[in-house]
Amino acid sequence: MLRASLRGLLSRKLRLTFAVVAIVLGVSFLSGAFVLTDSLGARFERLYSSINQNVDVQVTLTDDAENDHPQPRLTQQDLDRLAAVEGVDGVSGDVSALGVVPFDLRDGEPVRTSGTPQLGVGVSGQDDPLRLIEIAEGRWPSAGSEVALSRYTAEQAHAGLGDRIKVYLPGAPAATESTVVGIAVYSGDRPSLAGETLVAFPLADAQRLFYGQTGQYSGASFRAAPELSQQELRDRMAAVVPAGFEAKTGVQANADGASEVQEGLSQLATYFFGPFAIVALLVGIFLIFNTFNILVAQRTRELALFRAMGASWGQVTGSVLVEAVLIGLVGATLGLLGGIGLGYAGSAAVGSFGGSQLPDAGVRVGVVPVVLAYTVGVLVTVAAAFLPAMRASSVPPLAAMRDVAAPDKPLRTLSLVAASIALPGAAMLAVSLAVGTSSGYVIAGIWIGMALVFAGLGLLSPLLTRPVAGLVGRAVAWGVSGRLGVANVLRNPRRTSVTAAALMIGVALVSAASVVGHSFTTSIDRTVTATLGAEVVIQTDLSGVPGETGYSEEALRQVRELPEVERMVPFWVSRQTRAEGSTPPFGGTFAVEDLTVVRDMFAMETVAGTLRALGPGELATDENTAKTHGWQVGDTVRLKADKGDAQPYLLVGIYEATPILTDTMFVSKSAIQYFAGPLVYQGYASLDEGADADAAIARIEQIMNDFPLVRVGDRASLVDELSTLVDTALAIISVLLGVAILIALLGIINTLLLSIYERTRELGMLRAVGMSRRGVTWMIVTESVVLSVFGCLLGIALGVGLGVVLTLALGNIDLLNTVAIPWTNLLVFVAVAAVAGVLAAVWPAWRAARLDVLRAIAYE
Template identity: 65%
Template structure:
């Protein structure tokens, strides 16, 4: 029985290949995401090992020490004590800072990176642990001198002997230095990961970064010959000051690599993860549909086995063994494809950030291997089991008859779908009525699953409607009938596209609603024509921005009426509760900000705040059960709890929801003293472009802030929505690709199933062009059906979520992006045509006589 089954399996090589392709698509993205993470993590670990190759012990900040403000430091005396331990051969202190930004000498603009840090450091010429070596020139020896990496020299268009402008974050000012030399990393690398680095004379760096000489942020030690890393660590550990701990070089390298790995895992989870999930989900449908067709086409063959004495269990078991073999082959190829995707992704990401990581190989851990085989084989088994049971349950004589076996009634599917749809819709209504997102999200998931289950029931009415549009002529009508003859197959084939389009349609509705809300809100409530924004990636608010000294410079620009600097914190906790989702602001004069932003008092007073007072929006006020006049302990980024009295409540709007505002005095306990945003109103008749240019000149020494007009403010807010939608659209691309292959799979397999039918059509006069049109129409109907069903469900769910967000004042309007939805349909039509090209060509090239005689 097994030999016969395997012989039958390998005799149908094309069908076998199509089944394997379905599995490859299902597991390649999943395994590729993990391979990418493992490979980048291993390369970063080798990078740290290369940097610290001469380090046996590192004295580093603990997690608790990293939370202190200011950060603890190692003194020169403590460093000398470590150097005096018997096992130490050499010791060096670390002096470094982030946010040290060089300027391009050609255009005078600050140099930016694609996410890599911009570093500064203090050096001595005799440092045995320096991670860089001189390429030319000499080390800096005076306060006015610097050395830079070769990569930084390229980015700033500078060379040894030139004057270089550098922004120093700790003192928040820009100074000029003379370049005394350029340096490279071990292995003659210009950069580690696309970062810039400026190196100062050590004592100057200490005064600039830490406020005084003789302080270090960490220490490196080398052991005497015969002393192990563990022995030296044990000798140094008692000398590590509070907030620090001694680690072996190997452990420190591993911990640093683990930190990078954690960041890469987040990248996998939040960026590549959705791609893998979508690919796997639609891959499951593709695998199921492929095996369902394969087993259905072998019904007569399996019936012969039954008639020859094979039991029900033998027939089912043979199909499952075939599925295991196909699953193993497909999973292996999928894993190899995933490794290829991981390798390509690693090269693309390192190239994007300009990283020169050691080792360009690939690392494959056990996780992607286990996942690839578990998912590939398990999904294949499940996909084959249901059709195998169905095929073996048909009586042998009935299965061997050359008669049409109509599709089973859809009553069971309808009941199963309603089990999901009814409670899903109930939760959606509950969420909308109660303005609660939790039941709304659960209701969306249940409704989506329910619609997927009952989609075969919707095939005939919806696909039939589509057929009236595209099914012109006899060939077109035949193609429409082919799509409608098996609703289950059409629905499952279209499911991949439906999943992708549902996600994208819902996201598009939310994105369009956010964009329209932002435009309306800013144009209606923000009375500033010019805004100043600190970088959101260079560091936390307060540590990045502009100082109070810059405000008079802005106010002095001709045409400026009023300036409102705004200070920001994510960490404020009121009475031990969670920080407000929208953040905590501080302003110098709330009365001025109130008028500029059109803030309306709901309760109490929204006025200039005195120390120890605060105001909040009505959503925060109501959700937390506060009362005007109450006093609460508020814990900010640093310092202990302080008592603040709630004096007023302002109306919640999309830009002022789940927020609270403190007086300027509270900034002393924010993460830093810098303003994160600034809003500028203009005199009547002032030219906005001229004022923007004037403010840019005034802010030239603060490279981490940008200046723009109202349109730039709208672009910045909408930019976050555009990025999210861009990722969603790529997901749609993945779904379309897999759906296209799924339709191609179904059509190719159905051509085998309808070989005799196609031969008869050709015999009675249907020409090759007509056959191609028939297959093409069938493909377009399936593609557009999946797209329209996805649009209907996605728009409905997106609108429901938008209405819920309106009740929470995150949105003011629900917008339907009709243009995008039309584009989705056009893309589906194109995908359907492309998917039909090869099957249509094969169908048109069938030999008429052989097709009529086909068994």
């Protein structure tokens, strides 16, 4: 039986090719995420090793201390005590800060990077063998108005020696100008490590600018005497390291730095490649199932002969599963190779992106991607082939003596099973939505209910074949050939529905996400339009830390003094404030000057208490936050912000939650002493009647010119800001649709090719009675278009339903307030599916139209 299975598999290798492709795509994305992460991790390991090659011990913040605000610092006395440890042969204190932004001399705009840090460091003029950078041109800065730039930074800022350059530091009231006296490079004459910008200040000035006082360091690096190992020096220094810091060997510090980067890269790769792998494998299951189902149906006589010759049902089942295992192994192997290629391409792209100078470390393939590739590839293939294998074993021996096609089983049992799954799911959804809270049980009920409805409606799809596919057929069936194509689709509802299911799943997922995304952007747009009484919005980039980035009160005063500005409402923001004993921070805690002005500008509705001017130690919050924590007006709440201990606040007012004011709270301006910094993070300006909004925006932009992370715009810009993440997610989802359509297209091609194979005699008879090659081509094209559009329509119907359920669930917690159906997007999905159907028919139609008529008639 094994030899027979292998021989049969080799004879049908072309028909199984597309099933292999589905596994290849899924496994490629899955393994590619791990290969990319490991390969980039290897590059960063080599990077850290090269830049810290002279460092034997590093004293750095502990993991707990890194989350403190303000973070602990090494004093000059601490550094001297560490340097006095026996065996220390060199020391370099670390003075650095993030968010130090130089301005371009050419256009006066801030220099931007592609997500890499913008660094400021403090340097001393003396020789420092542990310093990461060295002067290539000019000298080190020594006076307070002097800086040195990395070569990459100088290129981006179009600055050279002797130029005056403007630089912004986080927390500073304004950008300052300094003279460029040096151009620095990293070891190996590298202008940059990973596309970051770097500005070097004199050591004492950097300490004052970054930390507020001199004699402060964020860490330090040490070199050991030649006779001492890294471990020995680390052990000696561990006894004198101050609280909040720890000593690591240079090797361990390099590994930890690379591991931290690798962890972030792993999450990014997983979130990017993961959905593609899931969709590819999920859609691929239907393609493989349908392929084996058709092949088993075509091999009825062959399998019955095996039974008649004495093969047991287990041997017949095993023979089909052996074919599935072999296909899974081939697909997994090719998918792993594809994943290695994706990982290498991604590593190369990141390594050369944005001026990056990451060292090359080749491709690193760990154990995890190999094991996952073969485990997932084989399991998915075997799982998809299991039911066809069981069907193969049920072929009676007498079937070998007859040439009678087994009729499809009635759909009554399938309908009962589908209803028994879908109806409880629908009931669970209804109850969960009626409860209308965000508790774990309700969320679980919604997800389980959607999964049951999804599965049940998927099983019901054969029942929808004749009405829905027939309706599609009437729209595209032109002439006799078109009607015959539609009849071919309707003759086997099970096969049609399984073929269409691959596209249905992909389109359903994309449609559901599109409904939620469109509902979100529409809700935000309507909420902002209906409630925000400000024509100008001043926003700080989300990448910045509120309080440390933003704009000064002096800039705020200048905006208020503009003649066209009627009112200006500033927000000081904390993203780290949390209730004592509660782990997640609130979505936003806003310190304001007068809540009554905010109330009027944002059309806030009072639910309980009063929305009045807040005094010190008072707060107001939205109804969802109050309900979640069980708060009522008059309660005292202890809140821990960015710095300092938890403080008591009296809850004086509760307001109605909206999509832009949920999981939020307001406190008085006096609370900003506990925020990360004093800078204003957001601002909303209402203008006098008849004022020119564009002119006002231009004037405010001039005022904010010294603050590189601040953007000025109108209400539409606020909507765009809030919708950015949704737009990015929808862009990725659109690519997911492409992957789903590609695999579904392969499934349609496979089904048509196998269908042509079993209808060879029928096609020969049609040609014999006068159907032209063009007629045969149009018949196959009609079949393909009906299949693809049928699957797309089922997917849209299912996806819109799921999207509406998710939108209603989010509406229960006031994250959304509108159900919006993206009809244009859905029509585009249908058009794309129709085009995909035409493309899928090209090869099968070409083969069907060129069958030899006499041989086809004589075919058995």
